Amino acid sequence: MLEIRKLSIRTRERELLSELSLSLADGTMTALIGPSGCGKTSVLKWLAGILPDAMQESGQLLLDGVPVTRPHPALCYQPQSDALFPWLTIIQNAAIGLEIAGLSRDHARQQVAPLFATFGLEGCEQMFPAQLSGGMRQRAAFLRTVVQEGRFILLDEPFSALDAVTRLRMQDWLLQRLHERPRGVLLVTHDLHEAATLADRIIVMSSGPGRIIADIPVTTPRDQRDEATLAPLRDRLKSLLLKETTT
Numbered sequence: 001m002l003e004i005r006k007l008s009i010r011t012r013e014r015e016l017l018s019e020l021s022l023s024l025a026d027g028t029m030t031a032l033i034g035p036s037g038c039g040k041t042s043v044l045k046w047l048a049g050i051l052p053d054a055m056q057e058s059g060q061l062l063l064d065g066v067p068v069t070r071p072h073p074a075l076c077y078q079p080q081s082d083a084l085f086p087w088l089t090i091i092q093n094a095a096i097g098l099e100i101a102g103l104s105r106d107h108a109r110q111q112v113a114p115l116f117a118t119f120g121l122e123g124c125e126q127m128f129p130a131q132l133s134g135g136m137r138q139r140a141a142f143l144r145t146v147v148q149e150g151r152f153i154l155l156d157e158p159f160s161a162l163d164a165v166t167r168l169r170m171q172d173w174l175l176q177r178l179h180e181r182p183r184g185v186l187l188v189t190h191d192l193h194e195a196a197t198l199a200d201r202i203i204v205m206s207s208g209p210g211r212i213i214a215d216i217p218v219t220t221p222r223d224q225r226d227e228a229t230l231a232p233l234r235d236r237l238k239s240l241l242l243k244e245t246t247t
């Protein structure tokens, strides 16, 4: 269990988050949605331990009840920007998280190489990030994150640069992977359909300052989550967000 306790964040100008508390269970996916600028990315950055110096924060992070400092190997973070190292090839980038975790270079590359075809990156292994499209770079960053063995994966709009079909493929792949190797996932997304299709639970944040205004379990079995079944949930999410953006 990963527990955020009373997280408050201030920028120089304003209070961004006020005493936000949230527990994430192992092996479940939680989607975090909210108006632009409400602080979703900042929550993930705080969890990853890379909040900008310009922000002041207070709060505690507990893993199984024990306070943790970050970066922590249990937490794998995929930022909104792909954050690939421009001087490394794509396979070096994809393998770097595993290398940092202690795998030998060869072993790390052996782990990621078979996934290049699945991720539509076959033939790009020796290319550099600047030679790839935005969607390809995002898939490489996603690959780098999901191969790591952390108990919790923090994904910041991981599919935002993908075309509709590739996005569906990557979502299916993620669900399959989590089925085979359960992890806790915190998924920041603006896509209500994505949240409703993938998540076990959806957290809705308000802005000014950010706090949780709804915590909604998604109980429909995944294989029954079609357009019609999800429509009432999407409508509820939409109306919560509309209220937040018009007040």
Ligand SMILES: Nc1ncnc2c1ncn2[C@@H]1O[C@H](COP(=O)(O)OP(=O)(O)OP(=O)(O)O)[C@@H](O)[C@H]1O
Pocket (backbone or CB within 6 Å): 011, 012, 016, 034, 035, 036, 037, 038, 039, 040, 041, 042, 043, 052, 054, 055
């Ligand atoms: N490096 C920074 N220094 C100071 N303030 C920042 C910095 N980065 C972000 N902010 C402020 O924090 C606010 C929240 O940003 P954050 O990226 O966490 O929101 P978000 O909910 O993820 O937004 P979006 O949905 O648009 O990605 C921004 O509106 C901005 O004012």
